[in-house]
Amino acid sequence: MLICKQILKVQKCFLKFHPIHTWTKPEGFDTKIKVYNCITRNKEPLVIRDKHLITWYTCGPTVYDSSHIGHASCYVKLDIIQKILQNYFKYNLITVMNITDIDDKIIRRAIQMKKTYKDVAKMYEKEFFEDLKSLGIAKPNIILRVTDNMDIIIDFIKQLESNGQTYMAKDNSVYFSVENDNYGKLVNINEGTKQQTKKGVKKNDMDFVLWKESKEGEPYWNSPWGSGRPGWHIECSALASHVLGSNIDIHAGGMDLKFPHHENEEAQSCSYHKTEQWVNYWIHIGHLHLKNSEKMSKSLKNTVSIQEMLQEVKTEVFRLACAMSHYKSGMEYSKELLETSQNVYQVYKNLIISCNDYINGHLKATINNDVLLKVLGDSYSSVHNALCDDFDTPSVIRTLNELVSVTNSMLHTTTSSNNQIGLSSVAAVSNFLSGILTLFGVDFDERTTRSSENFIEVMNILNDFRQDVRLIGIEKKDKDILKLCDNIREQLKENNIVVRDYTKTSSWSR
Numbered sequence: 236m237l238i239c240k241q242i243l244k245v246q247k248c249f250l251k252f253h254p255i256h257t258w259t260k261p262e263g264f265d266t267k268i269k270v271y272n273c274i275t276r277n278k279e280p281l282v283i284r285d286k287h288l289i290t291w292y293t294c295g296p297t298v299y300d301s302s303h304i305g306h307a308s309c310y311v312k313l314d315i316i317q318k319i320l321q322n323y324f325k326y327n328l329i330t331v332m333n334i335t336d337i338d339d340k341i342i343r344r345a346i347q348m349k350k351t352y353k354d355v356a357k358m359y360e361k362e363f364f365e366d367l368k369s370l371g372i373a374k375p376n377i378i379l380r381v382t383d384n385m386d387i388i389i390d391f392i393k394q395l396e397s398n399g400q401t402y403m404a405k406d407n408s409v410y411f412s413v414e415n416d417n418y419g420k421l422v423n424i425n426e427g428t429k430q431q432t433k434k435g436v437k438k439n440d441m442d443f444v445l446w447k448e449s450k451e452g453e454p455y456w457n458s459p460w461g462s463g464r465p466g467w468h469i470e471c472s473a474l475a476s477h478v479l480g481s482n483i484d485i486h487a488g489g490m491d492l493k494f495p496h497h498e499n500e501e502a503q504s505c506s507y508h509k510t511e512q513w514v515n516y517w518i519h520i521g522h523l524h525l526k527n528s529e530k531m532s533k534s535l536k537n538t539v540s541i542q543e544m545l546q547e548v549k550t551e552v553f554r555l556a557c558a559m560s561h562y563k564s565g566m567e568y569s570k571e572l573l574e575t576s577q578n579v580y581q582v583y584k585n586l587i588i589s590c591n592d593y594i595n596g597h598l599k600a601t602i603n604n605d606v607l608l609k610v611l612g613d614s615y616s617s618v619h620n621a622l623c624d625d626f627d628t629p630s631v632i633r634t635l636n637e638l639v640s641v642t643n644s645m646l647h648t649t650t651s652s653n654n655q656i657g658l659s660s661v662a663a664v665s666n667f668l669s670g671i672l673t674l675f676g677v678d679f680d681e682r683t684t685r686s687s688e689n690f691i692e693v694m695n696i697l698n699d700f701r702q703d704v705r706l707i708g709i710e711k712k713d714k715d716i717l718k719l720c721d722n723i724r725e726q727l728k729e730n731n732i733v734v735r736d737y738t739k740t741s742s743w744s745r
């Protein structure tokens with residue numbers, strides 16, 4: 236037994252992660268939120284430099300094709316974290332995103348479509364922001380296109396060159412040399428791995444292009460290294476540094492961007508700003524994949540477009556499905572997932588309706604005010620702790636489910652008397668539930684949920700009913716019925732609905 240324990244101890248010791256590179260806890264204000272840190276592989280306190288302000292950079296899309304639900308889940312999960320920081324913790328969040336509007340893929344696509352690269356980029360950028368809007372994702376405060384900021388990118392490379400961090404290879408392209416750099420902190424690369432060079436134009440296999448010589452017929456920009464265009468990694472470093480400077484609180488993107496993209500961004504920016512740490516916190520979102528398959532990607536031809544998905548489920552249901560899995564975890568997209576999310580959504584919606592019915596006296600129930608307030612109090616702290624613990628939204632959902640279950644059982648205990656003792660606690664539960672769900676972008680405000688989908692149908696039903704009643708009133712010369720019809724018409728008018736009465740029919744318009 237003792238030997239077993241010792242073996243376990245030794246194994247644990249070997250399994251313990253030993254970071255080669257260091258992460259420095261920033262100086263500033265401790266938010267009391269803990270965030271997973273890929274450098275220390277631990278949850279670390281989120282310390283921000285300004286007590287009220289958080290700077291946030293997200294890697295934006297390369298606009299060469301339609302976005303799919305893999306992108307949707309990534310941007311929804313990031314949007315949920317941003318809403319938590321802004322609307323729950325009340326930080327002033329400055330969000331910045333780049334748009335890669337020149338790239339090999341865009342050029343290839345332009346040739347296929349017999350369009351200019353500019354038209355292709357413009358078309359897919361427009362579609363990208365329309366998709367974000369239909370997913371309820373807030374637009375970044377600042378959006379920077381690569382082609383609008385070529386001077387900034389060229390100046391950035393010039394600085395790296397004067398820092399002795401670059402070289403021109405035989406292919407007339409400029410590369411970043413990882414050898415002079417503390418490279419590999421995000422994925423814990425050691426010197427030995429770095430020295431494994433390969434044949435080719437690069438000095439080290441891990442070196443990456445900063446400025447690429449353009450081929451004949453391709454779009455190009457003039458630079459000290461000849462006509463060409465920037466590499467992908469340098470765009471984010473230059474644009475993010477331009478807006479947010481030499482130190483950024485949070486930098487986010489999909490898990491696939493961690494290496495090499497984010498690693499390269501950090502290396503370039505640390506060299507440029509002559510600092511050891513450019514980004515204080517990296518947030519990486521787990522992939523969405525289809526059931527029984529790997530990551531969803533265009534090259535694997537297993538994508539589902541955002542619009543296709545939104546024909547199956549409402550935005551709120553998809554967002555709830557995203558909140559049900561932790562941002563770091565992978566997410567399996569399946570019929571079962573959407574059904575589960577749809578059920579949870581319906582349970583929340585029904586509870587809010589029942590709460591309103593109880594408050595308005597339509598539902599008779601016996602509420603134990605003290606018990607409900609106690610459960611609600613426990614829910615406040617559970618939700619708060621979960622949000623502080625690396626934005627643990629699945630735990631939040633579990634807490635909400637328990638609260639909903641207790642409230643539901645009280646609201647649906649049949650009783651003939653309605654003493655309405657628990658009015659305030661029922662209202663408090665309803666407020667709390669809808670408030671937390673709003674953080675996830677799941678809105679139950681009746682005016683918003685009803686506004687477009689059923690409005691016309693409901694108005695047609697009302698109009699037809701009023702028309703029939705009015706005809707009876709006319710036939711029977713019943714002044715009371717006709718007066719009621721006039722009243723409804725006036726009330727609708729106050730709500731910007733105009734009803735027109737003809738001899739035997741009525742119509743309505745907004």
Ligand SMILES: [Zn+2]
Pocket residue numbers: 293294295471496500
């Ligand atoms: Zn980036």
